[in-house]
Amino acid sequence: MAMAYSTVNPSFASMLAVFLSLLVFFMLVSAAPTSLTLKRSFPNHGMELSKLREMDMKSHRRMSQSHIVSLLVHGTSDPIQAG
Numbered sequence: 424m425a426m427a428y429s430t431v432n433p434s435f436a437s438m439l440a441v442f443l444s445l446l447v448f449f450m451l452v453s454a455a456p457t458s459l460t461l462k463r464s465f466p467n468h469g470m471e472l473s474k475l476r477e478m479d480m481k482s483h484r485r486m487s488q489s490h491i492v493s494l495l496v497h498g499t500s501d502p503i504q505a506g
Contacts, residue, residue: 499505
């Protein structure tokens with residue numbers, strides 16, 4: 424008893440593969456959340472914006488008053504002259 428195998432047209436097979444790929448892609452995209460949530464790295468615990476700005480300005484003042492090391496750099500930025 425011989426079994427009959429049907430042959431599939433190669434162009435139909437490639438179109439089917441593209442269709443199934445697109446179907447899976449759109450299913451994944453539609454399942455993705457439409458918006459992202461923003462989480463603060465430092466929660467404000469209900470503080471007013473002016474208080475947060477004041478704390479930020481104090482922080483920046485402290486950073487600018489910290490000791491900064493100044494390194495002297497000799498040379499040139501011209502690569503042709505430097506060799």
